Amino acid sequence: MTQEALTAPTEKSTSQISDLSILDLILEMQRLDMDPQPFLEIAARDISAQHGEKGLSYTKIMMDRMIDLQDKGGIYLWTALHTILNNDLNACIKHYN
DSSP states (O other), X not given: OOHHHHTOOOSSOGGGGGGOOHHHHHHHHHHTTOOOHHHHHHXXXXXXHHHGGGHHHHHHHHHHHHHXXXXXXXXXXXXXXXXXXXXXXXXXXXHHO
C-alpha cells in the first residue's frame, strides 16, 4: 500500500473529532506525525476481548471483505489489526513451547 493511500484526506475536519471513525483518527495521527500503533493495539485488544479466540478469524474476514471492496483504508486498518492479533498468538505459542 502506498503512503498516498494511507494519507488520503478525510471528509471531516479535526474540529469534529468526536465524529471521526477509528480509521479517520489513525489517518489524522499519521498526518500529525504521530504513531498510530498504540491506538491500533488498543483496538486489536478490544476485538480480542469481544470475540475471544474468534477475534483473529474475524479480522481476517473483515480484511478479505475490504480487499473485495477495494477499500484501501479498510485494508490498512484490518490488516494492521489482524497482524497485531496474529503476532500476539505467535508470541503466546512461542512462550508455551
